[in-house]
């Protein structure tokens with residue numbers, strides 16, 4: 364399962380980070396997930412629990428912020444958000460918009476650790 368290997372590598376990364384913070388307990392990991400990332404949110408949440416089992420991250424939470432898809436419209440010369448990821452057309456002028464500006468993210472943005480009750484921005 365694609366999502367499981369992603370979850371496992373995130374758990375590994377967070378475990379290392381927590382160890383560097385003097386063995387702090389990770390409470391949550393915040394992730395930005397684009398709708399074009401090819402990763403299914405529900406599957407990733409499910410995989411996270413499996414990946415955390417038996418690690419120092421057991422019981423931690425995966426917080427996913429979904430990122431909608433934005434494209435650059437060459438006609439309007441600006442960014443447009445797409446209502447649907449099936450149709451890559453500008454919602455305003457209907458021009459074809461092959462250039463994706465946002466929406467492919469799979470990015471860890473923060474770790475919440477308990478020791479000092481503050482998040483670490485990576």
Ligand SMILES: [Zn+2]
Nearest residue numbers: 436439453456
């Ligand atoms: Zn346009």
